[in-house]
Amino acid sequence: MYYNIGEFERFGFKQNSNLGILNIDIGVYFPWKNQDKVSVQIALLTDKQMFEVGSSIDIAQMFFEDITLNHRYPNRAYITPSKKKGRIVCKKGYPVIEPIETLNNYKWLVIKCSFDSLPDCLQWMNCFSISAELSKEKPVCELEARLDLKEECYRFITCEPDIIDGGIKCHKQQFYSTGNIDWHLFGNIEDDAVEDGENGYIIKDGSRLLLPLVGMDFEDGGRTILYDQKITLPAQTIDQYFNW
Numbered sequence: 396m397y398y399n400i401g402e403f404e405r406f407g408f409k410q411n412s413n414l415g416i417l418n419i420d421i422g423v424y425f426p427w428k429n430q431d432k433v434s435v436q437i438a439l440l441t442d443k444q445m446f447e448v449g450s451s452i453d454i455a456q457m458f459f460e461d462i463t464l465n466h467r468y469p470n471r472a473y474i475t476p477s478k479k480k481g482r483i484v485c486k487k488g489y490p491v492i493e494p495i496e497t498l499n500n501y502k503w504l505v506i507k508c509s510f511d512s513l514p515d516c517l518q519w520m521n522c523f524s525i526s527a528e529l530s531k532e533k534p535v536c537e538l539e540a541r542l543d544l545k546e547e548c549y550r551f552i553t554c555e556p557d558i559i560d561g562g563i564k565c566h567k568q569q570f571y572s573t574g575n576i577d578w579h580l581f582g583n584i585e586d587d588a589v590e591d592g593e594n595g596y597i598i599k600d601g602s603r604l605l606l607p608l609v610g611m612d613f614e615d616g617g618r619t620i621l622y623d624q625k626i627t628l629p630a631q632t633i634d635q636y637f638n639w
Contacts, residue, residue: 398487400633405483408492410633415495415534417527417628420488422473423508424543432511435464435476439491439501445522454505454520462489473541488537495529498536502526504626508544521549522621523570525628533630555629566629570622 400408403416417439425433436458440448448454463484467475478485491498507520527536539552549570 399637402485402487403490403492406478406480406485406490406492408490411531413494413496413531414492415498415529416536417491417493417498417501417529418488418535418537419476419491419504420537420539421476421506422468422541423475424472424541425474426472430474433464433474434507434509434511435462435474436507436509437462437476437489438505438507440503440505440522441500442502445503457505458507459489459491495531495534498529499527504538506540506542508542520619521570522619523549523551524623524625526625527628527630529630533632533635535631535633535636536628537631537636538626538628551626553626553628555631566627568624568626570624 400410403418404410408414408416419437421435421437423433423435438454438457438459440457444452444457448457459478461479462476463479464474465477465484466473467477467486467488476489478489491501502525504523504525505520506523525538529536537553539554541550541552543549551568551570552565554565
């Protein structure tokens with residue numbers, strides 16, 4: 396389906412201004428009938444805000460409130476968080492439209508999934524390290540994510556122009572949250588795989604560093620996992636973004 400800049404202008408974006416767009420296109424794979432029991436929340440945090448979570452900052456107050464869950468993809472097994480303004484629902488995902496400097500200062504994407512009537516150990520919140528360098532010439536970037544709650548696998552896709560052949564170059568990164576680790580109980584963890592960090596257990600698994608932040612644990616249990624492997628969001632011009 397074809398879209399143009401008008402899709403973002405409906406939510407306050409103005410061209411040739413100091414505003415930028417960080418569009419978050421998330422698809423949550425939940426192939427069961429009780430999708431109405433799923434809640435998905437999103438937040439963007441600076442490094443300073445992340446360090447203050449659990450002390451001076453309540454993470455619950457940082458999640459975006461203007462989100463509705465719908466099915467933007469043909470495969471209805473995916474739940475898609477979308478930005479909502481009155482009766483208008485964004486067809487591209489959840490665009491964060493703020494001053495360019497503010498968007499560049501965001502360093503963490505926080506995604507919380509909750510399930511009504513399911514055990515506490517199935518409530519989780521993941522924090523992903525991100526980096527964006529927007530400018531007035533290139534004020535747009537996008538993070539495409541596919542969260543597979545069945546396999547606990549999270550795939551991120553970012554794209555940028557290929558200066559060699561003029562096409563598109565896509566970057567894919569994949570994360571697994573648990574493997575054989577029981578994050579809720581912190582049980583059955585081999586001693587040589589664990590370091591006792593100030594904020595909890597640090598689990599090293601290949602190139603991934605997983606850190607459950609004790610200060611961000613949910614009051615009703617659940618898991619918080621932080622990934623420090625950075626996801627870079629390439630800046631694009633408006634024409635590049637809408638003409639790919």
